[in-house]
Amino acid sequence: NAIDNMTGFGKGVFGEKQKFEIAKGDDGQYYLYDGTRGKGIHTFDAKEIPPFIFNILSGLFGYTGEEIKSNHKFFSDPAAVDAHVNAEKVYDYYKDTFNRNSFDNEGAQLISSVHVGNGWNNAAWNGVLMMYGDGDGTTFTSLSGGLDVIAHELTHAVTERSANLVYEGEPGALNESLSDIMGAMVDRDDWQMGEDIYTPDIEGDALRSLNDPASIPNPLNPSEGYPDNYSKRYTGDLDHGGVHINSSINNKAAYLLSDGGTAYGVTVKGVGRDAAEQIYYRAVNNYMTANSDFSMMRQAAIQAATDLYGADSSQVESVKKAYDAVGVE
């Protein structure tokens, strides 16, 4: 249908006023559709369909949920407003930072569905679209309110179209880590993951920490923190071999590379967020493959830094030190 791009308004999950692109359809209704970025950004309402059913419907049949439309330019669904706004922000981040036009670099439509499940405490990229739960209000609030969560999910799509790291074991932990790293680069004012939407009644906690992984209890081994060194990696079978756990080892390396610091007796000179994001993007886009392990991550980052800054650069030296610090040879 013929669309006119125009500006819409609404309030996000935390009550903040948001402005975003919408479109007016032939029916005179306004749609949560941004026709100005790539082939479009579309946000839908899953109407509480259980995640595994929605996963199948969207994966197999391309079902996206119900159109979110309004008789006026104000949209009153906070979860939908933030999913739309945050998808625009992540699109802009990849375009502005790496000149990547959406996850396929050909402007692929960014599709989000909110209100997946009933109080679902999670979110996911299912290969076709982003799915967001509303949380149960205690463990999580609407997960689309977390800019780092949207960046995390969309980076799974970018990884899938580049290194396509297998979601298991070490490649899986790297897949997860790259999503957390880009999540921290887009949601740039901290090194926490999910802090905005995790436990709404508790201040200062987060789902994961990139700067100090060990500060948060490891859900698979609660007597310890998340691992921040290869020697502390989880070797069990849960969570596809701990992909959401061992990601913290590489997350720590990325934090040290970016901001510097000393860990396990090794001091790293920070290269800054701008250089760190370029190194990781080039590593995943140009050098890593489906079965890359932690050691290959180190080599890929060294090669990426060499391409970008030279073999004898301080950036290459910092990559080596960062991986020394987390015990990855």
Ligand SMILES: O=C(O)[C@H](CCc1ccccc1)CC1(C(=O)N[C@@H](Cc2c[nH]c3ccccc23)C(=O)O)CCCC1
């Ligand atoms: O993208 C991902 O890696 C996670 C997707 C998990 C998923 C995969 C397949 C089907 C359904 C859900 C979602 C996020 C995640 O890290 N989830 C973790 C932690 C977590 C969130 N909610 C939970 C509820 C129970 C247990 C663990 C969790 C997980 O699923 O492990 C990423 C950012 C925030 C949520």
Ligand SMILES: [Ca+2]
């Ligand atoms: Ca964050």
Ligand SMILES: [Zn+2]
């Ligand atoms: Zn993930």
